[in-house]
Amino acid sequence: MSNDSEFLWYIPNDTRPGHRGDDAVENHNSLATLTEHARALEEHGWKGALIGTGWGRPDTFTVATALAASTRTFEPLIAIRPGYWRPANFASAAATLDHLTGGRVRVNIVSGLDNLAAYGDQEGDQAQRYGRTKEFMRLVRRLWTEENVDHDGEHFGVSESTVMPRIETNGGRRHPKLYFGGASQAAESVAATEADVQLFWGEPLDGVRERIAGLKALSRKLDRDLPPLEFGLRITTLVRDTTEQAWADAEAKVAEMAKGSGAGWSDHRRAVAVGQQRLFDLHRSGDVLDDNLYTAPGKFGGGGAGTTWLVGSAEDVARSLRKYQDLGITQFVLSDTPYLAEIKRQGNQLLPLLQG
Numbered sequence: 001m002s003n004d005s006e007f008l009w010y011i012p013n014d015t016r017p018g019h020r021g022d023d024a025v026e027n028h029n030s031l032a033t034l035t036e037h038a039r040a041l042e043e044h045g046w047k048g049a050l051i052g053t054g055w056g057r058p059d060t061f062t063v064a065t066a067l068a069a070s071t072r073t074f075e076p077l078i079a080i081r082p083g084y085w086r087p088a089n090f091a092s093a094a095a096t097l098d099h100l101t102g103g104r105v106r107v108n109i110v111s112g113l114d115n116l117a118a119y120g121d122q123e124g125d126q127a128q129r130y131g132r133t134k135e136f137m138r139l140v141r142r143l144w145t146e147e148n149v150d151h152d153g154e155h156f157g158v159s160e161s162t163v164m165p166r167i168e169t170n171g172g173r174r175h176p177k178l179y180f181g182g183a184s185q186a187a188e189s190v191a192a193t194e195a196d197v198q199l200f201w202g203e204p205l206d207g208v209r210e211r212i213a214g215l216k217a218l219s220r221k222l223d224r225d226l227p228p229l230e231f232g233l234r235i236t237t238l239v240r241d242t243t244e245q246a247w248a249d250a251e252a253k254v255a256e257m258a259k260g261s262g263a264g265w266s267d268h269r270r271a272v273a274v275g276q277q278r279l280f281d282l283h284r285s286g287d288v289l290d291d292n293l294y295t296a297p298g299k300f301g302g303g304g305a306g307t308t309w310l311v312g313s314a315e316d317v318a319r320s321l322r323k324y325q326d327l328g329i330t331q332f333v334l335s336d337t338p339y340l341a342e343i344k345r346q347g348n349q350l351l352p353l354l355q356g
Contacts, residue, residue, distance in 0.1 A: 005331075005354065006332070007045070009050070009334060010234075011037055011038075011049045011051045012052050013051050013058055014052065015057065023337075034067060035071075037339060037343060038070065038074045040340060040347075044348060045347045045355065046343065046347055046351070048075030048076055048077055050108060050234070050333045054115075055084075055116075056115065060080065061078055064105075065097055068101045077106040077179060078107050079110050081110050081114060082132055082136035084119055088139075091143035091144055092164070094140075095144060095163050099168075103168065103170050106176055106179065108180070108199070109133060109137055111130060111182060111187065112273055126184065127186060130182075130184075130190050133194075134190045137195070144175040149161045177196040178195055179197040180198060181198070181201075182273065182275060183275030184275075187274070188215060188218060191229065192215055192221075193225075197229070197231065198231050198232065200329075201278075201304065202234070202293065202305065203279065205290055208327055209327050230330050231327075232333060233321075233332050234333040235308065235334060237321075237335070238253075238317075238336050239342075239345060239346050240312075243313050246311050247312075254299075254300065258300050276307070280307060281298075282295040291320055292311050292320055293320070294311045305333075318350055318354050
């Protein structure tokens with residue numbers, strides 16, 4: 001796999017223990033525990049981690065800041081929502097953290113449904129929601145790259161706004177990368193024009209190939225004025241010493257999920273988005289697709305990256321990830337539980353097969 005690929009992990013950032021089958025230990029979400037995860041990521045070859053967001057979870061930006069302060073190379077991929085943040089407030093916070101960490105900030109813009117009323121926000125229909133997201137992303141990028149910004153839009157306005165400190169250009173990096181997900185037509189229009197990285201859930205190779213071709217065509221049709229869109233994969237990777245052990249463990253995990261109807265697995269219970277529904281429907285095509293894409297978790301509401309898993313030995317899973325890379329995927333956000341043990345196992349066994 002080529003060196004331009006980057007491998008990140010996942011930190012669920014949940015007040016409830018036992019997320020997706022994780023060890024339900026005391027102080028699972030304490031600064032000491034989360035710092036242990038972040039430092040393990042540094043020590044075992046990972047670039048950083050996506051940190052989950054949503055009302056009812058700890059504030060994601062605060063967690064990211066604490067972890068960045070306790071590490072040297074760890075890059076937080078900070079999930080944030082337009083509406084929870086206003087563009088200038090967010091642009092300033094992110095620019096400050098980027099400055100303090102020497103350029104380690106990444107941002108995942110989330111437009112999925114949330115308990116908006118709890119923090120005084122409201123949204124209209126899908127068109128309005130993605131219209132606001134599009135405007136948020138465009139304005140944040142302008143605030144990072146321009147000075148004395150004036151903007152009078154449908155959702156946001158600023159006057160003579162200059163965010164300080166200024167973000168330092170480093171090689172081709174002009175500002176923190178903006179990651180984005182979503183499979184609806186409205187979401188893909190936002191990704192095609194505003195995102196730096198489009199994240200896909202763990203769909204079969206043919207589905208990802210079609211989505212990449214469609215987004216590239218849409219970028220041309222909508223006259224994208226940014227560098228070419230990059231593509232990422234957010235998926236569960238269940239790695240064991242042997243293929244047989246991996247499948248035995250995967251089937252045992254799904255059996256446990258079935259007992260509790262997937263309780264503790266899904267972050268996406270409130271509403272099923274287009275991309276999530278595509279994942280849930282995959283198991284109708286078979287429990288295993290491609291070489292080792294396990295869809296059975298979706299029968300029990302796996303949710304998001306917990307819906308489909310790549311299962312096998314490190315060699316099996318690396319082979320499958322290379323096939324995604326051959327389609328044009330360069331950003332990988334992997335995970336499995338127990339999170340800390342798997343950071344180490346997959347960092348030691350899987351990453352060396354993919355890097356270099």
